[in-house]
Every structure is written in C-alpha cells, then in structure tokens.
Amino acid sequence: MTSTASATVRPYRPEDAAALDDICVRTGHNGQDSRPHYTDPGVLTATFAAPYAHLEPELTFVLDDGRGHAVGYILGTADTARFAADFRTRWLPRVADRYPAPQGPPGSLDEVIAGLLHRPERMVVPELAGHPAHLHIDLLPEWQGRGHGRALMHTFLRALRQRGVPSVHLVMATANTPARAFYDRLGFQPVEVPSFGPDTTALGRTTAADPGA
Numbered sequence: 001m002t003s004t005a006s007a008t009v010r011p012y013r014p015e016d017a018a019a020l021d022d023i024c025v026r027t028g029h030n031g032q033d034s035r036p037h038y039t040d041p042g043v044l045t046a047t048f049a050a051p052y053a054h055l056e057p058e059l060t061f062v063l064d065d066g067r068g069h070a071v072g073y074i075l076g077t078a079d080t081a082r083f084a085a086d087f088r089t090r091w092l093p094r095v096a097d098r099y100p101a102p103q104g105p106p107g108s109l110d111e112v113i114a115g116l117l118h119r120p121e122r123m124v125v126p127e128l129a130g131h132p133a134h135l136h137i138d139l140l141p142e143w144q145g146r147g148h149g150r151a152l153m154h155t156f157l158r159a160l161r162q163r164g165v166p167s168v169h170l171v172m173a174t175a176n177t178p179a180r181a182f183y184d185r186l187g188f189q190p191v192e193v194p195s196f197g198p199d200t201t202a203l204g205r206t207t208a209a210d211p212g213a
Helices: 014-026 042-048 050-055 080-095 109-117 148-162 177-185
Strands: 008-011 060-064 070-077 133-139 167-173 200-206
Touching: 008 148, 014 042, 014 050, 014 060, 014 070, 014 133, 042 050, 042 109, 050 070, 050 080, 060 148, 070 080, 070 148, 080 133, 133 148, 148 167, 167 177, 177 200
Parallel strands: 133 167
Antiparallel strands: 008 060, 060 070, 070 133, 167 200
C-alpha cells in the first residue's frame, strides 16, 4: 500500500467507475462488506453510487491512493428534488431490467434495495427541504481513520458552497455507529423525520467551512 501522505482527493474520472462500484459493495452493509449478504450486491451501487457519478459527475470526488486508483469516494447532489426527477427519467431506465422492482413485500435484502431503486421520490422528504443537497461517502476499510474522510468531506462542502448551496443532509443506517461518530465530529446534527423508523437516521449541517478547514 502506498503511504497515507501520497493519497489525494481528486475529481472523479470515468475510468474510476469500476472502483466506485467496488468501494460501494465492500462498504455497503452498515459499513462492512455487503457480498455475504446479497445475491447481487451490484444493486447497491446502482442505487447509491453509480447514478451520482452519471448524473452529477462534477460533485463526485475520489480518494486516489497515489497510483491512480480510487480507494474512497464522496458523491451527491446539490438539489435532491431535481436529482430524484433525473434519477427516474435518466438513470432508472438504464438499470431497471437488471434490478426489477419487487412484486409484493421484499423477500431478500436485494429486493429491499431494488425497491428503493425504483422509488427515487423517497429522497424528497419534507423535513429535509432545508438541506437541499445530500451526499454519500465511503472509504475502503484500510483507508479509514487517517483523516481521508474529513478531506473528502471538506472537498464536497467546498464544491457545494461554490454553487451557493447552503446546507446538506445524509441518511444512514442507525446501526452504523462508527459512521455516526465520524459525522458527529464533522458537525452534522440529527434531523427529525417522523416517517423514518428507528433503523434510519437523518443528519444535516451547513456547508460553511469548519475553522482551519
């Protein structure tokens, strides 16, 4: 592995697509490897990673290991309502055949995520309207705990500020306690969403720079 010092945050490039998929799959089960839990874990990246790189590549950034390979990413949208609409019209037709909507109650984790894939309007939550942007961030385990997540977050927040976006939110699995501790340290605060059950947590913060960021 290259040294921590050689790793840098850079804009996403199309040739990073396979690495984004790999990172998403290897961190997609409450921060852990999703492969033991899904028949086709590609449904995760089709829902939570690839559409952002396709629809808003200008807000997709990767952690480069110093050799040109992405080992982490942060991605999202500046406008959740617009993104949900684009997801339905411009993204879903590309993947719907591979990941069809479940018929009836989902019978597996694959079908749970496929249900989310086919309901992009779920992203538009009234209680989160004051935080119009949203994000996803993931790092391979061996690159966590070294300050790279903070560097990715600062890059993304700066890009939102440059677009005049005042605040951002994220939605996470409540069980992912290491991620919650990371977000708390970065100034994210809970946002009450009554429609979310206890397994889901919403957090938000302004895009203002932290002191010394």
